[in-house]
Amino acid sequence: MELTEQAHWFVLAGDHLIWLDDAGRIPHCTRQALPSSWQALAFEAFDLWDDAPCYLHDLGEGESLFVGASPAPGQWSPLRQLMVAGDEEGFRLGGRAWQLATFRRSHKFCGECGAPMTPKRGEWAQGCHQGHMAYPRISPCIIVAVRRGSQLLLGAHRRHYQADDPMFTVLAGFVEAGENLEQCVAREVFEESGIRVGNIRYVGSQPWPFPHSLMMGFIAEYQGGEIRLQEEELVAADFFELDALPRIPPHGTIARRLIELCREPL
Template sequence: MLMVLLLAMSRGGYLDCIAVPDICYHALPGFQPTLSAQLWLVIYDGQVVINDQGGHLWCSLDEFADYQTAIVTGYLDDVPVAVVELSWLKAGMARKSIRSLLSLSETVYAHFSHSLQILTSRNELAFCGYCGHRKQPKVGEWAMLCPQCGHHTYPRISPCVIVLVTRGDEMLLVRHHRHGKDATMHTLVAGFIEPGESAEQAVHREVQEETGLTLGRLKYCFSQSWPFPHSLMMGFHAEYECGELVLDDDELCSAAWFHRHNLPELPPDFTIAGKLVHFFL
């Protein structure tokens, strides 16, 4: 498979090899400083730097004289792949948003979701919260270790809930202010789990706060890691029980019931919101 992968890359960038079946991303369970990468994902200012062939992976870092430490995060089949963050970029280099690339394939999603969260944790955990000393990556784990006081910290994962609320053949869809006032995409009610709260309690609270509705039967469906910046989205299906729609104007532009056969623009199928909607169709 290595030969297939490298051949695909030589024919015009890694985007070609997305079409090659059976290439999978395998996440490393921890930091391996002696492992050298053969492919690099290059990040600048929260975007992916695109190579000369339009692909999103690089076969060398010769173009980049000034880059932060490369972190090998896993393998694409048996090819070690690292993530690198640049502190500056040459004029004219193309970039693409991370969100626009996530939907290319399950492999790209798995790779980005893991490697970008490792990169985020390196930045967030660079200094010890107890003594202020600069931390170092701990070999064999993704934790950061303080050489001064010995405290170590694992990458932060922030649990969230997202819920498909249904009423007969209708589903509740909302639009958020954060997507812009002209955005047409609708999505599901979602929010972070508060300290001391169960996931189920968070679902009831978020729906009540944002829409004023009371839920009946609630069922956990599946979860999805979401790398903005380190969420774990836990997806639920809930049945409407009672109440009229009363919007939380600070959060939402709109909330309405839509028939399952007459839906507005929705998030991409690879997102957990898209999967929950399709689960119901």
């Protein structure tokens, strides 16, 4: 890495915090232009952005976050801030950086023999002296918009619920061992809402770094049933008219993409 090389610098810390410059973006500069306290950090290349390399360094959790916490104009911001600001590529790459950092944090010791693990040269993997290898974990999830004529099934999830201004979104869940994606869609919708669905159609996917998911999006049609909440997951759920929706997820999320697709004429 040359000191004069233009690059994108992903400095991470704490719980999904990322350093943004005073314009609210990932710093894009030479290593020499970084704060002096960061120039000696062990950055690692992990991707390209407009043909410029992307480097990351994870300051870790706890006290290390406060070492040089304000080294230059800018601020520590939640990773989601990039998504809210509409910086889709910054969010995607920041999410990739965070998934790699999460992998390193959670694989310090071998799951087979308990020995310390170290990075493998030339690829994103961790290995121990016994030769056991681990690679970044990816958790497959489904996310599905359920249509009933001119209506859309939306739920308010308990983990993000705000009573004064609830956000409603499409349903989602993790794929279980031994099931395919379509089976997962039908199961998750029924478990969370009591609704049966059919005509399940794949739309697209989005990496989701909270902590290491791959969201696979679907649209499905209502087949039957009455809403019966899985209260451990949902505070509320209902069918909403597509031209009169409550507060929904922001642009840049696959949830919003699915909702907007359902708004298009059949």
